[in-house]
Amino acid sequence: MRTxxxxxxxxxxxxxxxxxxxxxxxxxxxxxxxDLIDLHADGFDPVMHAADLAAWRHGESVDPMVxxxxxxxxxADRLVLAFPIWWELMPAMTxxxxxxxxxxxxxxxxxxxxxxxxxxxxxxTGVTLITVMSTPDILYRVVFGNPITKAVFRxxxxxxxxxxxxxxxxxxxxxxxxxxxxxxxxxxxxxxQKTAS
Numbered sequence: 001m002r003t004x005x006x007x008x009x010x011x012x013x014x015x016x017x018x019x020x021x022x023x024x025x026x027x028x029x030x031x032x033x034x035d036l037i038d039l040h041a042d043g044f045d046p047v048m049h050a051a052d053l054a055a056w057r058h059g060e061s062v063d064p065m066v067x068x069x070x071x072x073x074x075x076a077d078r079l080v081l082a083f084p085i086w087w088e089l090m091p092a093m094t095x096x097x098x099x100x101x102x103x104x105x106x107x108x109x110x111x112x113x114x115x116x117x118x119x120x121x122x123x124x125t126g127v128t129l130i131t132v133m134s135t136p137d138i139l140y141r142v143v144f145g146n147p148i149t150k151a152v153f154r155x156x157x158x159x160x161x162x163x164x165x166x167x168x169x170x171x172x173x174x175x176x177x178x179x180x181x182x183x184x185x186x187x188x189x190x191x192x193q194k195t196a197s
Contacts, residue, residue, distance in 0.1 A: 001196055002033045004076035008083035008094040010040045015173040015181065016132050020082045022185040023130065026192030035072055039093040046096020059105020069101045077125050081152070085133035085169075088140070088147045098156055108160040119161025126164030127157050130188075137171045 005024065009016040024034045039046075044065060051062045061067045073079065083094045104110055108117040129152060133140065140146065153165045168188070173181055 001027075001077045002035065002075060003027050003078045003080060003196070004035045004037065004072055005080040005082060006037045006039065006094070006097055008039045008081075008091050008097070014084070014132075015170065016082055016084055016130070018181075018185055019130050019132070019168075019170065019188055020080075022188040023080060023082075023192040026189040026194075027196045029189070030193045030196035032196040035076065037069060037072065039097065044093055044096065046093045046100070048096070048099050052100060056100070056103050059103055061100070061103070063100065066100045069097070070103075070106045073101060073121070074106070074123070077123060079124060079127045080130060081127065082130040085131050085135065085140075085148060088135070088144055089151060090148065098152075102156065102160065117160050121160060121162065124162055126166065127153075127162055128165075129167045129169075131167070131169045132171075132173060133169065134172050134174075137169065140169075140171075 005020055007017065007020050011017070020036070024036070027034050042065060045063070048056070052066075055062045061070065081090075081094060081097075083090050089095075101107075106120060108120050110117050129148065131148065135144070149165075149167055153167075157165060168191070170184060173184070176184070
């Protein structure tokens, strides 16, 4: 199984990056293949410029990096998006990845204007979110109503036919002890190893 991991965090020492390393360890231990896109290391431009939008309308891209990301997504059996929750949603680079990579002609077809989308990512078996946030989990889920799953799952991937969607959230790891953080990372490795086998 080939897993494409898209990492969006500017700090090398972030817990988000540590979670990605743990997930990668689990996937590779199970014999899986991991393809990592580090949006910050790549210098990805998340802005949809006028030229990008004009190309988007025809299922094309003027950005070679985006074209490369699209080919890597098409080759993946599974997608993992890893990022911190900022102001209750994803950072700009993750949003830009969704906007610029998941275009008509690559992620879906739309035979009739404003009609139903016909999935094209038929090899993709599922999408997993790995997130870190400071907002208390119960507050985020009950009071705010899970905005990230509404945006990414209901508003994006379900529309293009991806059905197996999972979310692994970690609240305020900075307030946890080193032992607790180590345990979280170990569980992450074990979980991804199990799901990859």
